[in-house]
Amino acid sequence: MLSLVIGGAASGKSEYAESLAINYRIDRRIYLATMIPYDEECTARIARHREMRKEKGFQTVECYHSLFDVTIPKGSVVLLECLSNLVANEMYAPNGARENTKEAIVLGVNRICKNAEHVIIVSNDVFSSGELYESETMKYCKMLSAVNRDIAEMSDKVIEVVCSMPIIHKEKGRQSICG
Amino acid sequence: MRLVIGGQGQGKLGYVLNVTKLNMESVTDGGYLNIAHVTPVVNHLHLFIRKLLKEKIEPLAVIESIIKNNEKIIFVCDEIGCGVVPTDPFEREWRETTGRILCVLAKQAKSVTRVFCGIGTTISGDGKWT
Numbered sequence: 001m002l003s004l005v006i007g008g009a010a011s012g013k014s015e016y017a018e019s020l021a022i023n024y025r026i027d028r029r030i031y032l033a034t035m036i037p038y039d040e041e042c043t044a045r046i047a048r049h050r051e052m053r054k055e056k057g058f059q060t061v062e063c064y065h066s067l068f069d070v071t072i073p074k075g076s077v078v079l080l081e082c083l084s085n086l087v088a089n090e091m092y093a094p095n096g097a098r099e100n101t102k103e104a105i106v107l108g109v110n111r112i113c114k115n116a117e118h119v120i121i122v123s124n125d126v127f128s129s130g131e132l133y134e135s136e137t138m139k140y141c142k143m144l145s146a147v148n149r150d151i152a153e154m155s156d157k158v159i160e161v162v163c164s165m166p167i168i169h170k171e172k173g174r175q176s177i178c179g
Numbered sequence: 180m181r182l183v184i185g186g187q188g189q190g191k192l193g194y195v196l197n198v199t200k201l202n203m204e205s206v207t208d209g210g211y212l213n214i215a216h217v218t219p220v221v222n223h224l225h226l227f228i229r230k231l232l233k234e235k236i237e238p239l240a241v242i243e244s245i246i247k248n249n250e251k252i253i254f255v256c257d258e259i260g261c262g263v264v265p266t267d268p269f270e271r272e273w274r275e276t277t278g279r280i281l282c283v284l285a286k287q288a289k290s291v292t293r294v295f296c297g298i299g300t301t302i303s304g305d306g307k308w309t
Binding site for chain 2: 004006008125127128129130131141142144145146148149151152153158160169170
């Protein structure tokens, strides 16, 4: 089963996604981490989050881009956090997929879903600020929204998190590509 | 009149075309809308409002008159109110006016649908499009 969890900054989306992962009661939990440790601040942040997740039984696997190349144990629960980092990395990091970002991510998610029992993907809602950012940022927003829509289409469940409360936009509806 | 709202890039227009079976010939972009040639769907209503404000024309009156002559019109509009208050006065006026107009339109609309990641949820009125 594939679930997409989306919310704004500090909406509680990560915690909600983690609780979803834990509720499946499958011991093999993989956390796909996407944040590149660019500087000390990033590194400290990553270390703290990793420590927090350890208690929740997640094994952390770093994946900054090229999701397709990640090996996922059969029958595991995978939490991928988050698409906003992954899209930025694919678009701008060396060896990223550049203009093929959406296709690369969709292919990668499809492959993960073949092995994992349950997949939870976290993404960011940055689309209602009304700000007219400079053109490269607009390009990024456009790409992220397109990836979000495609993953939503593939998902069994789409959940928007607002103030830590889930709003279910989609449940079941179409056949799962997972499991 | 029906209203379809949602963040940028959420698939609002695609949703409208899908449920109405209309094609792009029925759509005008609000940024280029000429009130003498109104189509069944007006996309990017927030850009129409922006254009009118730039021309120092009161947008609500214009929009009300469009509705009067095109009762079945579908307005598609970005939600633009969730960022930090803009420092530029014009940007503030645009954001404020757009939000207020959406409130007025929502009250009289046959339906209000919010699209999120391509998924439409009718949050008020009659969601039967055909």
